[in-house]
Amino acid sequence: MKKISLRARHAALLLLIVSLVLYGTDYLVFGHAPEIAAGFLGNLAFLPVYVLFVTLMIERVFKERERLAIRQKLNMVIGVFFSEVGTDLLRIFADFLVHPGELAARLRVTTHWTERDFRETAAFLAGYDLRIDSRRGDLVDLKHYLTGKREFMLGLLENPNLLEHDEFTDLLWAVFHLLQELEARHALAGLPASDLDHLSGDIRRAYTHLLREWLVYMRHLQRDYPYLFSLAVRLNPMDPAGHAEVY
Secondary structure, three states, X not given: OHHHHHHHHHHHHHHHHHHHHHHHHHHHHHOOHHHHHHHHHHHHHHHHHHHHHHHHHHHHHHHHHXXXXXXXXXHHHHHHHHHHHHHHHHHHHHOOEOOHHHHHHHOOOOOOOOHHHHHXXXXXXHHOOXXXXXXXXXXXXXXXXXXXXXXXXXXXXXXXXXXXXHHHHHHHHHHHHHHHHHHOOOOOOOOOHHHXXXXXXXXXXXXXXXXXHXXXXXXXHHHHOHHHHHHHXXXXXXXXXXXXXXX
């Protein structure tokens, strides 16, 4: 800090000397001291405006750089989530779908997708009636899977960068709520129809958030990391025939 302050003082002194030299040269060559004084006072009067303008511009640049840095860190957190939990959870949730065909067809992302494809698919998800039946899948397997990922997801919630992304935070809370609902029941077999319908609603909530965030994540990979996007397309959890091998 002292080194920086000393450097700033040296720079200020140098600029002051340069200014005095220039004003002195102007006076020696052209004379007209009153005009020089008037010009100096005019520039001095505008100095606060210059400082204000430069300060606002610099602050805006710094804020934009900070926002981009936070967004980049957040995208890394989301990427880790899908690598460790999200992609597998998409496959597990798909077992509870009443009509899986249409959703799988619309979410079969390819490397040729454009911005328009992503926008249209996002609009489709926003209006899609996601029908879930907790009787169709394995609730015990879902419970065991989420229990095993509890500590990992708790670690994500402690990340301060999540404060910048309400949608992803809502996704984590929806998944945690589903886990709490499953763990609160002593047994998941023989549940009444009303309770199974309640669990269907909890799965639907978490699945809806998960699908939307997955689509946003895929768009991010296509834009910023094409090589990761290529692998994510080949391992698309909505494509039962997906495989990592390139043919």
